[in-house]
Amino acid sequence: MQTDHKTNGGPGASFTRRNFFQIAAASTAAALPAVAEAATAEIPQLPLTDEQQLETCIEQLKAILKRMYPLAEDVTSGHIASRRGSGTVVVCAATPSCWWQGQGFYEVFEAGAVRVYWIDRQYSKAESRWQLWGAIERDGRLVAPRTLIDEGDLRRKLPGGVA
Known part of the structure; x- marks a missing residue:
């Protein structure tokens, strides 16, 4: 236990090392959620529209096809919406080709x-x-x-x- 080092001999305001670290840990833990919330508050977290989600998915599919088919030089995509309310997504990893040009x-x-x-x-x-x-x-x-x-x-x- 720590002794009181006050010159007037009254009850001391000192505390042990263990108490000091407990207080420090508690105040840090209490401050962390507020800091984390303040950090994310600066970046707006808006939900993506359906079109943006579709474009993100198509880009991910193109990246997967590039990894699966490294010989394919061109990975193309397209989205077609019909007048009747249906839609089609096409993603193609095409390898270059040529026709017969002589021996x-x-x-x-x-x-x-x-x-x-x-x-x-x-x-x-x-x-x-x-x-x-x-x-x-x-x-x-x-x-x-x-x-x-x-x-x-x-x-x-x-x-x-x-x-």
Whole structure:
């Protein structure tokens, strides 16, 4: 216990360390809710409109699609409202593609990755249509077996390499 150090010998106003820390903790705890309320009072917390909530959700969907499909360079979205009171939301992660531009090296989508193939077009009498065949280059030579390539999987034609 702490002794009184008053010079006149009367009852002292001193208290123990434990009492001091209890008082300090209690006053801090009492002040914290008021400080927190004052801090949030400066930032208005207005509810979002339905249109703002829809735009926020669409942006989140676009971010998710970008993470899920990193090869997709363009993620687009749209919201269509009909006159009859219905609505449609479309979010699309599209990978770039090109059409057949003559034989040469192309980047091709294959099993979620992009590979480089030498692509040549040949007519199939059995199928009665043109088909694209791809071969991989190793050490300057085209390696068999060749692979049947869907034209929709062509990403872009690489410069050079035309025979």
